[in-house]
Amino acid sequence: MLNGIPLYWYLIVAAAMFCIGLYGALARTNAIAVLMGVELMLNAVNINLLAFWRYLTPESPAGLAFAAFVFIVAAAEAAVGLALIISVYRNMNSIDPEKLDLMKL
Template sequence: MNSINGLPLAPFLVVAAGLFVIGLYGALARKNAIAVLMGVELMLNAVNLNLIAFWRYVAPNSSAGLAFAAFVFIVAAAEAAVGLALIISVYRNLRSVDPEKLDQMKM
């Protein structure tokens, strides 16, 4: 169970964790709202890698892992659509997509 075709589970998890951290860094540090969105997508891909790897190694007999991953795809698509719509609406108002320029509201 711990190794399929000579390949253990751990490398998948390490890659997924790396992908997640890169995505999180991108989402928190980038100056462009579209890049932030790309960071979130990267994090969602890391989750899917996790889910599929866990499904194959831990629970290959139930379809739960596959279904979970499919739902994550759908949510990712919906989230990207809504995110881009909001970015366009911000761009029309402010002529910029830099999150740091979004400071109309002050204490």
């Protein structure tokens, strides 16, 4: 399956996806779009984990276990984050992160 694909191809693709997600998380004006950027970053991290597992330690289940826990935490994060966004929308009729400044002094 891996004929001719060096490890750093995966690392560069994951780096690109991470940076696109970072830009989305920093530059969007909608909290749901920010959360989409965070999901892209988590996906990039998972590609890296599984690529390192495949190329360096394919005999050990440690890399798979790491990736599984990233999946679990990402699922919990998405559920809680979207619930927070819906609650904020109900209270303030807006989900622009720049307008959510109630906790600012």
